[in-house]
Structure formats: structure tokens, C-alpha cells
Amino acid sequence: MLQPKVSFKAQMLxxxxxxxxxxxxxxxxxxxxEAMTVDEVAASVGIAKASLYKHFPSKEDLAAAAMVxxxxxxxxxxxxxxxxxxxxxxxxxxxxxxxxxxxxxxPNLPSQNSTLRAKLIADKAxxxxxxxxxxxxxxxxxxxxxxGQINPQLPAIAVLYTLYARxxxxxxxxxxxxxxxxxxxxxxxxxxxxxxxxxAR
Amino acid sequence: MLQPKVSFKAQMLxxxxxxxxxxxxxxxxxxxxEAMTVDEVAASVGIAKASLYKHFPSKEDLAAAAMVxxxxxxxxxxxxxxxxxxxxxxxxxxxxxxxxxxxxxxPNLPSQNSTLRAKLIADKAxxxxxxxxxxxxxxxxxxxxxxGQINPQLPAIAVLYTLYARxxxxxxxxxxxxxxxxxxxxxxxxxxxxxxxxxAR
DNA sequence: GTCTATACACAGATAGAC
DNA sequence: GTCTATCTGTGTATAGAC
Numbered sequence: 312m313l314q315p316k317v318s319f320k321a322q323m324l325x326x327x328x329x330x331x332x333x334x335x336x337x338x339x340x341x342x343x344x345e346a347m348t349v350d351e352v353a354a355s356v357g358i359a360k361a362s363l364y365k366h367f368p369s370k371e372d373l374a375a376a377a378m379v380x381x382x383x384x385x386x387x388x389x390x391x392x393x394x395x396x397x398x399x400x401x402x403x404x405x406x407x408x409x410x411x412x413x414x415x416x417x418p419n420l421p422s423q424n425s426t427l428r429a430k431l432i433a434d435k436a437x438x439x440x441x442x443x444x445x446x447x448x449x450x451x452x453x454x455x456x457x458x459g460q461i462n463p464q465l466p467a468i469a470v471l472y473t474l475y476a477r478x479x480x481x482x483x484x485x486x487x488x489x490x491x492x493x494x495x496x497x498x499x500x501x502x503x504x505x506x507x508x509x510x511a512r
Numbered sequence: 513m514l515q516p517k518v519s520f521k522a523q524m525l526x527x528x529x530x531x532x533x534x535x536x537x538x539x540x541x542x543x544x545x546e547a548m549t550v551d552e553v554a555a556s557v558g559i560a561k562a563s564l565y566k567h568f569p570s571k572e573d574l575a576a577a578a579m580v581x582x583x584x585x586x587x588x589x590x591x592x593x594x595x596x597x598x599x600x601x602x603x604x605x606x607x608x609x610x611x612x613x614x615x616x617x618x619p620n621l622p623s624q625n626s627t628l629r630a631k632l633i634a635d636k637a638x639x640x641x642x643x644x645x646x647x648x649x650x651x652x653x654x655x656x657x658x659x660g661q662i663n664p665q666l667p668a669i670a671v672l673y674t675l676y677a678r679x680x681x682x683x684x685x686x687x688x689x690x691x692x693x694x695x696x697x698x699x700x701x702x703x704x705x706x707x708x709x710x711x712a713r
Numbered sequence: 714g715t716c717t718a719t720a721c722a723c724a725g726a727t728a729g730a731c
Numbered sequence: 732g733t734c735t736a737t738c739t740g741t742g743t744a745t746a747g748a749c
Contacts, residue, residue: 324714343624345546348742362715364744398711422682423544462704462712468690469701470710472683481623481680482673489669500670503663508709509671510599511663525732549724563733565726 328366331356336377339418344374344427371430375437377418382440389447397454398461401474404448405505408478409498413487419479445471477505529567532557537578540619545575545628572631576638578619583641590648598655599662602675605649606706609679610699614688620680646672678706 334355338347349370353360367373388407392400411417420427431437452470455461461470482504486497535556539548550571554561568574589608593601612618621628632638653671656662662671683705687698 341624343622346622346624349744350742358714359716360743361717361745365714368744370743421544421547422685423542423547459712461710462708465701465705465710466692468692469683469687469705472686473705473710476681476683479682480677482670482677484623485673486670491667491669500666501674504666504670504674504709506709506711507663508705508707508711509662509666509674510707510709511657511660512713528732550726551724560734561725562727562735566732569726571725 327356327358331358331363331366331373332376332380335373336380336418337415339374339377339420340412340415344420344424349373371427374418374420374427375430375434378420378431379434379436379440381418382437382444385444386440389444396460397451397458400451401448401455401461402502402506405474405477406498406502408474409480409483409501410494412478412480412483413494413497417478448474473505477501528557528559532559532564532567532574533577533581536574537581537619538616540575540578540621541613541616545621545625550574572628575619575621575628576631576635579621579632580635580637580641582619583638583645586645587641590645597661598652598659601652602649602656602662603703603707606675606678607699607703609675610681610684610702611695613679613681613684614695614698618679649675674706678702 331352335347335352338352338355341347349363350360352373353363356363363373367376389404392403395403408417420431422428448471449467452461452467456463456467480501482501483497486492486500487494492500532553536548536553539553539556542548550564551561553574554564557564564574568577590605593604596604609618621632623629649672650668653662653668657664657668681702683702684698687693687701688695693701
């Protein structure tokens with residue numbers, strides 16, 4: 312009867328940690344890394360700041376944990392996709408990232424902050440996730456190019472970056488602020504400009 | 513003989529102010545608004561921080577001044593363009609903004625910081641510039657659509673935002689970090705994906 | 714591990730002499 | 732208007748009791 316008790320406590324801790332990450336993730340999406348304060352995260356979760364620091368040794372570690380969670384989510388999503396053409400897979404994933412962004416669930420880290428960059432690059436869980444996602448997408452990109460579905464002039468890496476960039480595309484929030492379109496319409500528009508291009512066909 | 517003396521002093525002041533804005537502009541491009549410190553700007557210009565505050569009442573006003581300068585630059589550039597088709601004008605301007613970004617001369621403000629937003633919206637010089645640029649581009653977009661050059665499914669405003677977004681496209685810096693391509697190639701790639709789209713034609 | 718209270722650092726802004 | 736020196740607020744991080 313000792314093991315279950317320990318396990319229960321561990322579950323509670325894990326649950327609290329998840330709650331912290333969830334909150335941090337949301338705030339990162341709303342305000343970005345620099346503007347988000349640890350006080351805010353702790354208050355929003357309903358715990359003291361010092362308690363939060365028992366779980367995560369620094370603000371950057373907290374942000375990294377949020378990114379790891381995002382990567383896991385992406386891996387799960389990609390892993391559960393039904394079979395379809397490579398091009399269709401890419402479109403589906405691109406749409407999904409934009410939905411996350413419009414729902415305010417896409418943590419937005421500055422690509423400029425170097426200490427944060429270092430933390431992320433040093434984080435094995437994050438890098439493993441990133442690499443696996445990139446490999447999966449990369450394979451689809453090359454397959455779609457082989458099938459003549461994607462512009463062969465573009466290097467696969469450029470296509471990959473372009474898809475990743477949809478996750479932090481300011482066009483999404485600008486159009487949302489305009490209030491002229493529903494979320495679904497906005498995503499259709501950006502999907503169209505991304506894959507079909509601005510020039511008429 | 514009094515007027516020239518005053519004018520000379522005013523010129524010196526103006527020159528110093530330009531130097532401050534120039535430096536701020538560069539630092540804004542490098543590190544973003546939050547990460548840039550006023551101490552840094554002052555030190556980089558070679559003046560005391562207090563002196564800088566005689567020119568600009570706050571950090572946000574300084575950033576706003578940098579944006580006003582950028583708008584003026586854009587207006588000048590657009591005004592001096594040779595006559596060509598509307599579509600060609602849009603391509604030229606898009607390419608120019610990306611060149612600025614790659615040269616580190618494109619101040620990058622977070623779209624999230626609300627106090628800065630407020631300052632910019634309240635700034636007549638900035639808003640006038642933004643509106644004029646948007647009007648010029650908007651007219652070209654509509655003309656290009658009327659000529660069947662731009663995808664008619666896309667609202668003009670979505671096209672405009674998509675072009676503006678090229679000025680802060682992370683794909684540019686990612687490709688540059690990769691070190692596999694020259695700046696000119698990078699711009700060609702992003703121009704291609706932007707106008708031609710990812711999908712093969 | 715959680716809390717209250719506090720240390721520490723840094724950045725925006727200002728005072729006051731010149 | 733420019734400087735040195737300083738104030739002030741705020742945000743990350745920690746000490747120490749429980």
C-alpha cells in the first residue's frame with residue numbers, strides 16, 4: 312500500500328506542473344516571452360511564485376517546457392493523421408498550426424533572445440521533438456515535390472521554414488483584428504496565399 | 513547675421529537626432545523593442561542617457577520616431593519608382609522591404625505591446641505615412657487584380673497584409689542563419705513562395 | 714513543496730550642476 | 732542641452748519558516 316500513495320502524490324505534482332505549463336503556454340501566446348512575467352503565471356495558476364520556482368528553475372526553463380509540450384502535441388497530431396497524399400498532409404498540418412494560433416494556444420517565442428535560444432537548443436526533449444517533426448514534414452515535402460505537387464524550384468528547407476512561419480504569421484492576427492472575417496475564413500485566405508501564392512493562376 | 517547661427521545650431525541638433533534615430537532603428541532591427549535598452553542607444557550614439565531624453569520623452573517615442581523615419585523612407589522609395597505595371601510595382605516594393613530586413617535596417621516592433629501600439633496610432637506623422645503607403649499599395653493591388661495578375665479570390669486587404677508581413681518574415685533570417693544561400697538568393701526564394709505559392713503551377 | 718518576505722539587478726526616467 | 736548621479740519601479744530569483 313505504499314506505492315499507490317507515492318504515485319498519487321506524484322500524480323498531483325504532475326497535474327500541477329501541467330497546469331503551470333498550460334498557463335504559461337497561453338500567456339506566451341498572448342504576450343510573448345519578455346512581456347510574460349513569472350508573477351503573472353503563478354498568480355494565474357493560483358500558487359506562490361516561489362512554488363513555481365520549485366518546479367522550474369528559471370523563466371526560460373518554463374518557456375522551454377511549454378515548447379516541449381507543443382512539440383509533443385505536434386508529434387501526436389501528426390502521428391494520428393489518416394493516410395492521404397503528402398501534399399494533403401502538409402496542408403492539414405499547416406491548417407492545424409494556424410488554428411492553434413488563432414485559438415491563442417501557440418506560444419510565440421522571439422527568435423532573437425539568445426539565452427532562450429541556447430536553452431532550447433540544449434533541451435533534448437525539445438530538439439528531439441523538433442527534429443522528428445521536421446523529418447516527417449521534410450519527407451512529405453520531398454514526396455510532394457517528387458509528385459509534382461510542390462514547386463520544385465524551392466529547396467525543401469525553404470518550404471519547411473515557410474510552413475513553420477505560418478504558426479506565427481501576423482497576417483492571422485491582423486485579419487482577426489479587422490473583424491471582417493470568421494476564423495475559418497481567415498485560415499482559408501492564408502492557406503490560399505501560402506500555397507497558391509498572391510499571383511493569379 | 514543672427515539667423516544663420518541659430519540655423520546652424522538647429523542643424524547640429526537635427527543631425528544628432530537623426531543619429532539617435534538611426535542607431536535606435538538598427539538596434540530595433542537587431543534585438544526588438546523590449547530587448548533594446550535606452551542606455552544602449554545612448555552609449556552607441558556616444559551621448560548620455562539624459563541627453564537622449566531631452567530629444568525623446570520616452571523609449572516608446574524613440575521607437576515611434578524610428579517608425580516614422582521608416583515610413584518616410586518607404587514614401588520616398590515608392591514615390592521615386594519608375595513607371596511599370598501595378599504587379600511589377602508590388603514585386604519591386606516587396607523585394608525592397610526584404611532587402612532592408614536582411615540588411616538589418618528594418619525596425620521590428622512587437623505587434624503585441626499595447627502602450628507602443630497606442631503611441632503609434634496616436635502619432636500623426638506615422639499614421640499619415642502608413643495610410644499613404646497603404647493607399648498606394650492598395651491601388652496597385654486593385655489594379656493588378658483588375659488586370660488578372662493577382663488572385664481575385666483574395667481580398668485586397670489580405671494581400672496588403674501579406675506584403676507587409678514580408679518585412680518581418682522569419683524565413684529570411686532562418687535561411688540566412690543556414691548559411692546555404694546568398695542574400696539575393698534568399699530574397700528570390702521568398703519572393704517566389706510569396707507570389708507563386710508553395711504549390712506547383 | 715508551499716508559503717511570506719526579501720534580496721538583487723537592471724532599465725526607464727529625472728534632478729540639478731554646468 | 733549635456734553631463735553625473737540618483738530615484739523608482741518592476742521582475743527574476745531566493746531565504747527561511749512551516
